Amino acid sequence: MRYVGLKKYLYFLILIFIMFLLTAFLYIKFDQVLQTTSDEFQNLKVHEIEHNALSISRILRFLVGDLSSSSGDILKILRKNDLLRHTIDTLLSAFINDENRYVYIVYEDKGHNFRYLADGSMDKKERGFFGQKFFPLQEKKWQKAFNLDRTTIFMQESIDNLWITMLAPLHIFKNIKSFLVIDLSTMAYKNVKSIFLKLKHFLKYLIIFFIAIFLLIATLYFFLYREYRRTFLDPLTGAYNREFLTQLEKNIDLQKYIVAMIDLDYFKLINDLYGHDVGDEMLKKIAKTIINTISYKDILIRYGGDEFLLLLQKDKKEDFKSFFDRLHRNINETALSLRDSSTLKTTSSIGINLMPNLEESLSDAIKKADMELYRAKNSGRNRFKFYETQDRKVGGYISFNKISQLVKEGNIELHFQPIYNFRTKQIDRYEALARLRDGDTLYLPHQFLIAIFQTNVYREFAKQVVRQAFEVIKKERVVISINFNKSDFLDEEYFKTIKELIERNKSYRQFLILELLENEELKIDDEKILDKIKYFQRIGCKIALDDFGSGYSNFNYFLTLEPDIIKLDGSLIRQLDTNPNAKKLIQSIVLFAKHIGIETIGECVEDEKTLQIMERLNIDGAQGYFIGKPMPYLQREPFEVFGRIDTDAA
Amino acid sequence: MKKMVLLFLLFIWVGLASNSNLIKASLFSWIVELLERDNPYVQIYIDSKEYQDIPKYVKKYHFTRNCLDADLLFVDTIKDLPKECIYGHKVFVTKYIDFVQNRDKVVGAFFLQKGRPTLIFNKRLLKYFGIVLPPKYDKYID
Numbered sequence: 026m027r028y029v030g031l032k033k034y035l036y037f038l039i040l041i042f043i044m045f046l047l048t049a050f051l052y053i054k055f056d057q058v059l060q061t062t063s064d065e066f067q068n069l070k071v072h073e074i075e076h077n078a079l080s081i082s083r084i085l086r087f088l089v090g091d092l093s094s095s096s097g098d099i100l101k102i103l104r105k106n107d108l109l110r111h112t113i114d115t116l117l118s119a120f121i122n123d124e125n126r127y128v129y130i131v132y133e134d135k136g137h138n139f140r141y142l143a144d145g146s147m148d149k150k151e152r153g154f155f156g157q158k159f160f161p162l163q164e165k166k167w168q169k170a171f172n173l174d175r176t177t178i179f180m181q182e183s184i185d186n187l188w189i190t191m192l193a194p195l196h197i198f199k200n201i202k203s204f205l206v207i208d209l210s211t212m213a214y215k216n217v218k219s220i221f222l223k224l225k226h227f228l229k230y231l232i233i234f235f236i237a238i239f240l241l242i243a244t245l246y247f248f249l250y251r252e253y254r255r256t257f258l259d260p261l262t263g264a265y266n267r268e269f270l271t272q273l274e275k276n277i278d279l280q281k282y283i284v285a286m287i288d289l290d291y292f293k294l295i296n297d298l299y300g301h302d303v304g305d306e307m308l309k310k311i312a313k314t315i316i317n318t319i320s321y322k323d324i325l326i327r328y329g330g331d332e333f334l335l336l337l338q339k340d341k342k343e344d345f346k347s348f349f350d351r352l353h354r355n356i357n358e359t360a361l362s363l364r365d366s367s368t369l370k371t372t373s374s375i376g377i378n379l380m381p382n383l384e385e386s387l388s389d390a391i392k393k394a395d396m397e398l399y400r401a402k403n404s405g406r407n408r409f410k411f412y413e414t415q416d417r418k419v420g421g422y423i424s425f426n427k428i429s430q431l432v433k434e435g436n437i438e439l440h441f442q443p444i445y446n447f448r449t450k451q452i453d454r455y456e457a458l459a460r461l462r463d464g465d466t467l468y469l470p471h472q473f474l475i476a477i478f479q480t481n482v483y484r485e486f487a488k489q490v491v492r493q494a495f496e497v498i499k500k501e502r503v504v505i506s507i508n509f510n511k512s513d514f515l516d517e518e519y520f521k522t523i524k525e526l527i528e529r530n531k532s533y534r535q536f537l538i539l540e541l542l543e544n545e546e547l548k549i550d551d552e553k554i555l556d557k558i559k560y561f562q563r564i565g566c567k568i569a570l571d572d573f574g575s576g577y578s579n580f581n582y583f584l585t586l587e588p589d590i591i592k593l594d595g596s597l598i599r600q601l602d603t604n605p606n607a608k609k610l611i612q613s614i615v616l617f618a619k620h621i622g623i624e625t626i627g628e629c630v631e632d633e634k635t636l637q638i639m640e641r642l643n644i645d646g647a648q649g650y651f652i653g654k655p656m657p658y659l660q661r662e663p664f665e666v667f668g669r670i671d672t673d674a675a
Numbered sequence: 676m677k678k679m680v681l682l683f684l685l686f687i688w689v690g691l692a693s694n695s696n697l698i699k700a701s702l703f704s705w706i707v708e709l710l711e712r713d714n715p716y717v718q719i720y721i722d723s724k725e726y727q728d729i730p731k732y733v734k735k736y737h738f739t740r741n742c743l744d745a746d747l748l749f750v751d752t753i754k755d756l757p758k759e760c761i762y763g764h765k766v767f768v769t770k771y772i773d774f775v776q777n778r779d780k781v782v783g784a785f786f787l788q789k790g791r792p793t794l795i796f797n798k799r800l801l802k803y804f805g806i807v808l809p810p811k812y813d814k815y816i817d
Contacts, residue, residue, distance in 0.1 A: 127789045138814055150770075151789055157771055158817055160793055183698075184790035208789060 031253055034246045041242060045235035052228045059221045066217050067189065070124070070209060071178055077120050078176075078193035078205050081128075084116055086197045099198040100132075103142070103155060110143065110155055117145025126187065126210035127151065130195065131159050132203040133171050142203055167192070171202055181208070188214045259327040261305055262312035270326050270334065273387070277336070280382040280512055282324075283345065284390045285335040286398040287315065287356070290372040290406040292331035299369065307361050307369060314359045318352050334391060340515050344480035346425060349375060349409045357407070374401040375409035379478050382512075411476055428461065428473045429482045436462045437489045439497070440655035441505070444626060444648045445663045447640050452663050454504035456540065456648065457497075458655045459490050470508075484519050491526045491537075498536040501659055506538035506569055514557040527566060534565035538590065542571050555585060562587070572628070574614055583621060591618055593644070595629025601638045612642055619643065699725075700732035702792050703749075706785060707736060710765055710806055711746055720745030722755065725769045725786060749785070753777050765804060771795070782806075 089099060089109065103110050117128045129144040139161065141153035153159060161167045162183055170177035170192045181187040188211040192204045257269040265273075289311060296304035308331065315325055315333060324336040341348065353375060360368040376398025381390030397412040404410070411425065431437075441455035461468040477483040487509075494505045514520045527534060539561055562568050569590035570582055574597045582588065593611055600607035611627075618625050627639045630649030639647055653660040703726070711717040720742045721729060726749050730738045739745050742760035749767045750756055756766070765782040768774055774784035774795060782804065783796040796808065796816045808816065 129789075136814075146789070150786075153788060154771055154775070158793070158795060158814075160791060160815075162791055181790075187790050 031246070031249055034242060034249060038239065038242050038246060041235055041239045045232065045239060048228055048231050048235060052225065052232060055221070055225050055228065059218070059225075062217065062221065063214065066214065070189065070213065071191065074125070074178075074189075074191045074207050074209065075176065075193065077125070077128075077207065078191070081117065081120065081205055082193070082195050082197060085113065085195065088112060088116070089197065098200060100142075100156075100201065113143040114145055114152075117143055118147055119145070120207070121145050121147070124210055124213045125207050127206070127208040129153060129206050130203055131206055132198070132201045134201075137168075139167065142198075163190075170194075170204065174202065186211050262308055262327050263316065264312050264325040264327045264333065266327055270328075270387075273324070273336075277387055279384065279387060279390060281339055281515075282336045282381060283339060284378040284381045284387070284394045285337060285349070285409075286328065286376045286391065286394045287333040287335060287352075288374050288398055288402070289331040289356075290374055290402075292371060295369065295371065299363070303361070303363065303369065307371065310359050310361050311356055311371070311373075314355050315352065318355050334394075339512065340517070342518055344482070344484075345377070345379065345478075346480050346482075349377060353409055372407035374398055374406045376401055376412065377409060378412040380412075380475055425476050425480075425482075427463070428477050431461050431463055432477070432482050432486045432489070435489060437486065437493065438462050438467070438657055439490065439493045440657050441497075441659050442648060442655040443653040443660045443663060444646050445630075445636075445652045446646050447644065450663075452653070452661065453646070454506065454538070455659060456506045456508075456655075457490065457494050458508075459486070484516070484522050487513070487519060488522050488526060491523060494537065495526070495530045495533055497659070498533045499530075502536070503659060504536050504538060506540040508540045508542055508571065511541050511554055511558070514554050520557050524560070527561060527564065535567075538567045538569050540569040540571050540592070541586075541588075558586065562589070569626075574610060583617070583623065588623060590624040590626060592648070593625060593627045595649075598627045598629050598635060598639070598649075599631070601635050601642075602632075608638070608642070611644075615642055615644055696728060696732060698792050699787065700729055702785065702794060703729050704733055704735075706767070706783070706794065707747060709808060709812070710782070710804075714746060717747065718745045720748045720760075721750075723749050723751040723769050725751060753780055765800075 089102070103113075113130070117130070120128045127144075127146055129146065130142040131139050132142045134140055139159040141155060141157045141159055143155065144153040146152040162181075163179060166177065166179050174194050176194065177192045179190055181190055187208050189209040191207045191209070193207075195203045195205050197203075257265055257272070259266045289308075292304065292307075295307055312325070312327070312333070315335065319325060319335065319337065320341075322338040326334040326336070328334040337345075337348070343351075353373060356373040357370065360370050362368055376394045376396065378384075378390050378394040378397065381387070381393075384390040384393065393412045397410045401408050401410040438460045440458045440460055442458060443452040444454045444456065445451075446453040459470055461473050474483070474486075477486065490507060494507055497503065498505055527537065530537075539558070541558070558568060567589040568586060569592055570586065570588045571592050572594040573582075573591040574594040591614070593614065597607045597611055601611065615625050624645045626646040626648055627635075627644050628648050630636050630639065630647045630651045632651055635649075636647055636651060652663050707717060707719065716737070718737050718739045720739050721727060722742070729749075742748055742756065742764070745760075745764060747765050747767065748756070748760060749769070751769050753761065753766065753768060753773055760766075761780050766780060768777070768781050768784050769786045771784055771786070771788075771793070774781055774797070778797055778799065780800075781797060782800040783794065785792075785794050787793065794815050796812075798816050801808065801816065
């Protein structure tokens, strides 16, 4: 099932979920980030403290160095010298700020007690007196620091408002071991931490926000989904309804689908004989069978009472004939058990339009499929029929089985139409045109290609054409172009077949031109096709754009496809002599093409005058009945039919 | 259920009490235990801003408003204390300077400095009161 229009909500939901996961991940990892930042900050502060300690010890050395060395006992000196004590206290107090909360010097006496030597605290309550015992809470760490006589830093966990304590040994007082102590307040750390905590709170609210948005969109999605089903799905069969078809018609890309109408044979009889309940059950079963047979990309619409419209994606590995064989068989085998233990089955008729992209709209494409359904019913029902274009009918009917047989037997003939080079005045390449021979009858491509399009027979046909073209290239060393539909390359199997053949003929790739027909639009964003076409270009083949200047061709192709050659549309070439605007248009195209290094060839050249104008317009090559008709052999000289003409006179 | 409520209240109490108050309270109990371990009816007098909250945390002792009845006195400054309450009583001060300047009157000092609890016993008065502290507390004697 395809929920057109609902997908964006689903994508948004997924996006919100991903964002939620990311935010949640960040939130979970936040403590780790905080720890890392805190460690970094701690390192920074420690570095700062060490720097302070160094400065203090230098000044102290300057202040007491001589005194200490002369008398030998700093304690005695300090005990007697109030002024010196006051000077040291004042010095230490200069280093006290909001972050360095306490700065003081502690020494170890003979009894291994810690005592204040000096204290920079200005608050009387906090100030330690000279000689006063000092009782650290983490005594073992202090002892270790004194024993090792090296800088030690540790976190304060049980003292309010203190974060880190640093002990830096002062090697300036003889006979006593003293340490400069700096207690760092939690203020700085708290400031950093509070910023992070605010961020963490923000993340928390963001998570809540995402959850709320997620729930909101999920609820919205649920209601829309319910509404969608109510509006666009047929409640009985679960297939789409006509309302969906109306919506679909606006934006469907017909190039990607084939259209089939399925009708259950004599279904009215089931309703009449067994009642509508049984009829409904049967319809449900059949719809289920069809849904199980098609892929999720395909679209099944209940078109009428017992009529279904099937839009089948073209990119299937299975060929369409086999697919419809299977679908037809599955429908016919669907059985409904009745109350009397008997089973009820029905047959079906299917009309198929393989080329809906040739129609103006989906409605027209459906009409063609419906016409074919009508024909299938008129031919005795319980069958499927492929729609054939008017052109094909004029040329004579040829059945799928017949084409399949002819292709398998290798009755494909290549005819070559010469292309004249204005510069060399010679024929320098040919366009290969396939024909199907059935005894004396020769079928043209439009008479058989539609019927086999996207089938295994089509792939086999293409394979034989490319193989024959390479045989001629190898033998004659001539450049040959082969026609392809752009959408051919949507078919993976087809692409693989052609790719293998071209890759195998490594030395002759440069002689092969892939000529892309202009009967279907190639969307610029259809990168799948573009990539495949460009692949052939990369490995040495040339790419030509057919019928340029008409149909779906546009200048964007120059930029996206970057063709080597463009073949100017025959309808424009024919008007060269009579329509000045056609001439101007051709002139512009040629000028632009020359400018970006693309070769130009004019098609449908049927007279000498046109040829002369083309040469004057600086077109590189010409192709048409005037040069030479498609023949089963390579025509070496131009104008064989009309006799040699003096092109130099043009 | 009752236990649960009490436990809950204890958590609230611990949560609300700051670190320094808890440290003070536990040290206070420790001092009383050391100095008055043989006195089950110890009476305590507190005239200190620093320790005025102690009775809130320590419930097992009897606190008195009359310094004369007290066995242990905790005061911010000895100056405001009547003389008859000083001698023969175990007085604790909350400033180191008071301790240093009144070594003949105070048995010890007990205060928080730089967030760290500081406890100092007066060697002379401990001897005077016949208090012998276990050897592991020698470092607190000055």
